[in-house]
Amino acid sequence: MTKHITLGVTGCIGAYKAILVLRGLQQLGATVEVVMTEAATHFIQPLTFQALSGKPVHTSHWGRDDDTNIAHIALAQRTDALVIAPATANCLAKLAHGIADDFLSTVYLAATCPTFVAPAMNVEMWRHPATQDNLARLRARGVHIIEPEAGFLACGMVGEGRLADPDRIVETVWTSLATLETTVETTPRDLTGDHVLVTAGPTIEDIDPVRYLTNRSSGKMGYAVARAAQVRGATVTLISGPTRLTPPEGVETIAVRSTREMYEAVLRCLPAATMVIKAAAVCDYRPRQVATEKLKRTPAPLRQLDLEPTEDILAAVSARKGSRFVVGFAAETGWSLEAALEKLRRKGADLLVFNDVTEAGAGFDTDTNRATFVLASGETRTLPLMTKEALAHEILNLARQQRPMVRP
Missing domain, CATH: 3.40.50.1950 (Flavin prenyltransferase-like)
Incomplete structure (x- = not known):
């Protein structure tokens, strides 16, 4: 038409x-x-x-x-x-x-x-x-x-x-x-009765009172998922790192800053959830010690930071998932099916949404995305460039199709 x-x-x-x-x-x-x-x-x-x-x-x-x-x-x-x-x-x-x-x-x-x-x-x-x-x-x-x-x-x-x-x-x-x-034709309010837990945005790990480690995530993908789930009738809890976005009206939003804070909030909210979508880009490492004063520039340069791994939120959720459907994200710089499958299986999630941030229109802080869905069976589905709102509905469509019928 x-x-x-x-x-x-x-x-x-x-x-x-x-x-x-x-x-x-x-x-x-x-x-x-x-x-x-x-x-x-x-x-x-x-x-x-x-x-x-x-x-x-x-x-x-x-x-x-x-x-x-x-x-x-x-x-x-x-x-x-x-x-x-x-x-x-x-x-x-x-x-x-x-x-x-x-x-x-x-x-x-x-x-x-x-x-x-x-x-x-x-x-x-x-x-x-x-x-x-x-x-x-x-x-x-x-x-x-x-x-x-x-x-x-x-x-x-x-x-x-x-x-x-x-x-x-x-x-x-x-x-x-x-x-x-x-979406309008095929997805009515089909998540009524579900409680969807969504994470979004970056996390921040302090180095000293002035500097910190983070990434370029804007939170747009996670916020789009939260909006889409709410439109489809779900109760939605959004756990968000620092962003410039306005939380969707009617969505319970919990603001966090660090990976540890997001980890604790996710586990606290997990019992009520029937679906978990981990769209946040969390920091993988944090300084082992946070300096209490600003690290000064001196003639002897600071050559390294002593880092330790942060909490693995996706793996922790998957270990406790029961009949919940768990979706993870992988923002990478290049596509490898073997690497995507290895991450999916290591984390224990049901679906991995993979995107190459070096592709035009698919990186951080854009309103569009191009993604490949990877299932534990090895099945993949590559989607064309689309808005993050449209991709959010595609994720929810597949989650509904694949998840167990019994809810926690």
Whole structure:
């Protein structure tokens, strides 16, 4: 069936790339209508989008005199997906706080379809706490954020903020819609009665009062799993290391910092769980001794840290799993079925979700992922690039299919 997509374009230099997003969606068979903010019209003329889309471009609340429809409501109702590319910092703030003062922001509030936002802005604007808070709000509502790329920016600076490649935007939108469509058809509230325990984010191990060891995990995958499980009717407990994300509303969230704290919280919550999904990226080592004062830079360099292993949470859960279905994750730099099977069997989990963090779109702090499922039988299933929300549903689908019927 033909998809009807609304493409929102806001005012920044990346607006010209929205033409490529439009053409890419059309080539996949979508019908595209374009909404431009007033600022966007200063970068590119509406006539360009009208000529390519074959449809009038929406630039104002105030439509033709002979149009009896409420335009933004009518557009929202016929839209299968709202894609905003590029989305400025100002646009993100409006969406996050429900400000509806132009055609695009009112369409967003009226739309019930999936929303995809591809930010583009100066690196310092991107890093500003206000922008990051707005992004967290949008992610918590289920908005798909297509992360900007790092590189040379129009302002002359170098860093994050450049609009994602148009092909990546198109692929993310199209793959997500296909997966979400399948999910809606095949997964009703089928986890009602389950209690899903999810871990997410990094852990932190102190070196001294100033420095610590950690990793680049953003927590997005675990938070996506928690949201998906809740949507499907489960009671959800989320144990999260430090992240910038807003916990899903209605999900019990336990904040932890170190691996030991996460280990203790998981074992404390385990008896109530029927399914455990260990999406956290825990530190494998911590300093054997934490310095009580900052380690000073001296002429004699610090050549090594004395490290010890941290608690193996996945193995500990698997040893106590009973009839629970246990899912582990492996973020690696290269694929090896033998290594994946060895880890799965050594840890004692039922399913290992393997992803290569060096692949484009599949690393830390992205909104997409490409994963391979590995079962203890040696069976594997490789999935294409998709949003982490879509992957979360795929994980839950397989867990339901594979788990024992008896619950603890």
